Amino acid sequence: MSAKKLQSIRGIHDGLPGEVARWQRVEQAARKVFGSYAFSEVRMPVLEPVELFVRSVGEDTDIVSKEMYAFTDQGGDHICLRPEGTAGAVRAWLQGGLTRAGAQRWYYIGPMFRRERPQKGRLRQFQQIGVEMFSAPGPIEDAEILAMAHAFLSELGVPELKMEINSLGCNSCRPGYRDKLVTYLQARADRLCETCVERITRNPMRVLDCKVASCQAELGDAPEMVANLCDACDRHFTDVQKGLDALAIPYSVNPRIVRGLDYYNRTAFEIVTDKLGAQGTVLAGGRYDGLVEELGGPATPAIGFAAGLERLAMLLDDDEATGPDMAVVALGEAVQGYALAQADLLRKAGLSVVHCGGGSAKRQFKMADREGVRFVAVIGDDEMQAGTVMLKNMATGEQQSVATAAVAGCTG
Known part of the structure; x- marks a missing residue:
């Protein structure tokens, strides 16, 4: 067999001892900080039913329509390699009969899979740390989750990170905002990229997140969700900011944060760096109050975030000795x-x-x-x-x- 045939699949690489040592530093910091907030580790399967992500992430999202590794096995089951962790966590929470067990605080560590173009900080198989909190009713829980994310990255000593937050509204205020945004985008469709034109009807808020410079030039005065919130969402977002202020956690409001998944509502956030090029987000998440109900459970407020181990490891210094004692x-x-x-x-x-x-x-x-x-x-x-x-x-x-x-x- 030639050496070329023995190479790994593009975008899927081995974690060799030096890199794994850096991953372990990230994992140890996560376990220490998350444990201090009373979060417990769970371990979920890599294989999940395709329908789980079609129903939760959204059939028209890039993850489901373009990136998911899906196949039919020998028994005729339509399954996939998990592309993200939140939907699987909701499934596990429901399947475990925990809907009446009070607040559940979980975190998990493991591989996720997306068939996308490999680039710096973005792989087809990537290691991820995820956090989910079920029965998290209000802005206090949002502020605590954001504080935990901040504490986790502070424990790692990762420098020059910025926390950005936004509100994505709810089912009451988002439809009216969507109509305004679609009208605005349609008037400029001839100057937007092909992907953005497709998104105008499928998922118009994703257009705001486009990284193409010509598209960004057309979005300077686009309507913003934070200016179109209903009273309840506006109070929620204001109280989240008050919580962060009380904890002295620095942040800025970025009305262009939309997140790529259909299930997010109200609070959304990203922690970003300028040290990884275009893929500068190292931790991101938000509230997903309707997802449990969408997957067959009772209406349950929830919030979470995820961080890529490879991206965080790239930001760690090399001061710690890794050789044997x-x-x-x-x-x-x-x-x-x-x-x-x-x-x-x-x-x-x-x-x-x-x-x-x-x-x-x-x-x-x-x-x-x-x-x-x-x-x-x-x-x-x-x-x-x-x-x-x-x-x-x-x-x-x-x-x-x-x-x-x-x-x-x-x-x-």
Whole structure:
């Protein structure tokens, strides 16, 4: 088989140790922060019924019509690789019989799949962290979700991020706004791109999100949803902003945030950066009060967000060491068993340890250097007899004789 045939599918790549270490930093921050807000982890299947996303995301959205990996299996079931997590979470919540269990706070971590053009920060298989809160009735819950998103990214230390929020209205005020927007867009249809022209009748609010410069030039005075909210939606959005102000979380109102999925209403938000080119959104979400009912459950207010691990990992610094804590260098056949036992004890003490396998000291130190370890524990006959190791700090070159029981305490 040729090397070319062994290459991965375009847009689907392997997570090798260096990248996975960065993903784990993101995951650890998520678990720490989400846990502090009383959110629990759930694990959902990668395969879902196609109908789930047709009903929730919308048949006319790009995700369903162009990007979803869908197929019929040997049993005749029409299934797909999940393109996003919210619809599956609603299905799991309903199927689990949790509609009367009070507020449910969930998060999940795993792969999603969309067949789109691969580019920086956008892949066909991508790792995603998602958050969902069911029975979240009002602006207080919105402010808390936004605060949690802000705390998560602050925990990661990702710099120069901006939080942008908007209101998408509700079923009472959105139809009137839609009519105004369609009238405005139709008058300019001959100057919009082909995709935007198609969206005028299918999903006109998505036109506002178009990245084509010529389209943006035509949208400067387009009607905005925030100026056409009903009284209830206007109060909700005002109270969300009051909550963010009370928490001293910086934000700006961006009336062009529309999100790409049909199920969003009222609060919508994105956290963006200018360090990833055109694909600058690193975390996004919003309220989806009608989705549970659309999928056969009781009317249930809900809100959530998602963040791509690959995009966040690209923004992390490289300050943290990722190599093992220690390498064990055994000098001579007579100490091999003892050195193996010392490596085992160090691992039990919580250190990550590489045993260099014996042979010449030069070969073993070269291996330790290649592994990027912080310390080397050298064990020869004298050390074995004395119950010590010669501990070398690889950063400073300093060496000291340390009793085996105290080695773990010298690596902090």
